[in-house]
Amino acid sequence: MENIENYKKHVSVLFDECILGILENKDSEKEEWIADLTFGGGGHSLGFCEQNPSIKILALDQDMDAINNGLKIIADKNYQDRIFLHHDNFKNVQQIVEKNYLHLLKPEKQFLGILMDLGVSSHHFDQGERGFSFMNDGDLDMRMNQVDEESISAKDVINTYSEVELADIIYKYGEEGFSRVIARNIVEKRKEAKIQTTKELENIIFHSYPSKLRKGRTHPATRTFQALRLYVNQELEVLEKTLLVAATLLKPKGRLAVISFHSLEDRIVKHEFRRIEKDRPEFKVITKKPIVPKSEEIKRNFRSRSAKLRILERI
Numbered sequence: 456m457e458n459i460e461n462y463k464k465h466v467s468v469l470f471d472e473c474i475l476g477i478l479e480n481k482d483s484e485k486e487e488w489i490a491d492l493t494f495g496g497g498g499h500s501l502g503f504c505e506q507n508p509s510i511k512i513l514a515l516d517q518d519m520d521a522i523n524n525g526l527k528i529i530a531d532k533n534y535q536d537r538i539f540l541h542h543d544n545f546k547n548v549q550q551i552v553e554k555n556y557l558h559l560l561k562p563e564k565q566f567l568g569i570l571m572d573l574g575v576s577s578h579h580f581d582q583g584e585r586g587f588s589f590m591n592d593g594d595l596d597m598r599m600n601q602v603d604e605e606s607i608s609a610k611d612v613i614n615t616y617s618e619v620e621l622a623d624i625i626y627k628y629g630e631e632g633f634s635r636v637i638a639r640n641i642v643e644k645r646k647e648a649k650i651q652t653t654k655e656l657e658n659i660i661f662h663s664y665p666s667k668l669r670k671g672r673t674h675p676a677t678r679t680f681q682a683l684r685l686y687v688n689q690e691l692e693v694l695e696k697t698l699l700v701a702a703t704l705l706k707p708k709g710r711l712a713v714i715s716f717h718s719l720e721d722r723i724v725k726h727e728f729r730r731i732e733k734d735r736p737e738f739k740v741i742t743k744k745p746i747v748p749k750s751e752e753i754k755r756n757f758r759s760r761s762a763k764l765r766i767l768e769r770i
């Protein structure tokens with residue numbers, strides 16, 4: 456399970472925009488805290504530390520590979536007294552702060568900035584055995600937190616849910632027009648043998664598409680794999696619940712920066728930020744339009760092409 460030796464380099468997206476967007480209101484000498492709720496490969500956390508020597512970071516990730524790799528990076532950089540890394544889901548950030556950090560967050564007991572760089576890291580896609588990618592064969596798992604005993608894998612979902620439940624998940628979280636036929640074919644195929652791998656599932660989805668649409672720009676499996684990943688990790692539900700919690704942990708002039716990678720996520724961030732701004736006059740959305748990567752960044756890192764950054768400030 457621990458793939459730390461092979462932890463694939465994740466290229467941080469909208470790096471300067473996040474670092475500068477959050478540190479803009481930083482008084483250069485004073486110790487300030489940032490919460491990086493999605494540590495991943497640690498690129499953004501290191502960027503904050505390198506940009507300003509008086510920054511300290513509370514960092515979270517729900518993936519054990521990211522934590523083991525992160526602990527190694529922190530030790531290599533000698534940042535043990537600057538970056539404090541926890542294995543947890545960001546939905547628990549308030550409890551983590553209350554339990555471990557209130558005495559450190561002096562004097563306001565709040566954060567100058569909070570970053571949520573959503574979704575999975577390159578490591579997840581590149582590590583075939585994690586089951587996130589139909590490009591690499593592997594066990595159909597897709598759990599970011601593999602040590603959570605209550606978590607359910609994509610294999611469990613594919614092999615035990617009813618045809619209607621599968622079709623609804625594929626439609627709701629993947630906006631897939633062929634959700635019903637894909638679900639029907641999954642249920643037919645699993646009567647012969649349990650569906651175990653990403654390539655088996657990819658093959659079923661591929662043949663569920665009409666033949667003239669199989670070779671389009673987007674691979675037929677893209678939406679179904681997205682749907683399963685979002686469902687297995689409850690990504691949209693957790694995001695929706697956490698945005699207000701995170702906002703309330705900000706100090707005045709503190710900023711919550713959220714990077715999303717697809718329209719379902721961005722819609723939640725946009726609506727939730729608007730709702731917070733409307734209900735609570737102490738908050739203001741400072742990105743009327745989302746910040747998107749420049750063309751040079753997209754050329755350098757194709758994965759960044761769909762990124763959108765929105766920032767909320769506590770006035």
Ligand SMILES: C[S@@+](CC[C@H](N)C(=O)[O-])C[C@H]1O[C@@H](n2cnc3c(N)ncnc32)[C@H](O)[C@@H]1O
Nearest residue numbers: 467493495496497498499516517518544545572
């Ligand atoms: C896009 S990567 C972050 C990359 C990071 N900013 C960097 O520069 O390397 C997202 C990370 O967030 C983690 N993650 C996603 N949802 C999470 C959640 N609800 N709680 C904690 N970690 C989460 C994933 O495991 C993954 O490592």
